[in-house]
Amino acid sequence: MANRARLWIAAALTLAACGTGPGNAAPAAPPVEPPAVTSPAVIPAQKATEAATEAATATPITYPAQGKDAWLIAPAESDPPAGHAGRLFRYRVAVEKGIVGLAPADFAKAVQTTLADPHGWTAGGRWRFQRVGPGRPYDFTVYLATPVTRDRLCDDNGDGYTSCRNGKSVVLNVARWVKGVPGFAGAGLPVYRQYMVNHEVGHRLGNGHELCPGQGDLAPVMQQQTLGLHGCRPNPWPYPDGHSYHGRSGVYDDKTPRRDEGKLS
C-alpha cells in the first residue's frame, strides 16, 4: 500500500493527470456507458427547460476516437485581460481537426467566459487571463482533443476518458465535453464544462488534487469530480461564494470508466 500511495502522490504532483495514475494497474472497470446527462427527476424546472432548449438548438458535436492531431487555433479575444490583479497568464485555445459541430471561436468563448467568471480563479487577485491568437507567446494552451490525441498530449495512463494537464497543455477530452459524467446529471452539462476548465487550469496554476470535506458539502474544484463525488455536491468554482474553497489534499482510488470510442452521429 505504501508503494501504491507513493505512486498516487507522484501522479498527482508530477503529471497532474485527472484520471487514475500509473499505479492503478487494476482491471478496467466494467464497460458502463454513462447515462444521459439530463435527469428530469433531479433537475429543477428552470434548468430542465434550459437544458431542453440547448439540446434543441445546439448543433450536435461529433468526433472520432482519434482525430487528426492537427489544430485550429481560435483568434485572440478583443477584451482586456480577465481579473483585477496578479500574474497574467496568456493562453491559446485549440480545437482538434476532426471534431465537427463546434467552431473554435465558440469553444474559446466558453473557456474565456469560465475563466473570467467572478467565481473563477481571478477572484483572489492572484491571477489574470488573456486569450491570445496564433503566433503569439503563451503560458498555456487549452486543447479540445479526441480521446486518442488526449492520451498523447497527457502522456499519462492513457485512459481515453478523463482530461488532464501536462506541462503547458491543458487537455480537455471532447468526449467529456460532449457527454459529461453521471455525477453531474443533476447539475447539467454546462456546469460540468465549467468544472473541466477550472479544474485543469487549476493544475496549471499549481494546484493538486483535493478531497470532499464532508457529506453534502460542495466539492472543491480540485477534487476529481469526474470520477466520483464521494458525498459532495458538484461544484465548478474555486471561489463559489467569493471566498477560496478547498478540501484536504488527496486523491481517491476511483475506477476510470472505459475509454471513449468516439461519437460519429
Ligand SMILES: [Zn+2]
Ligand atoms: Zn486533476
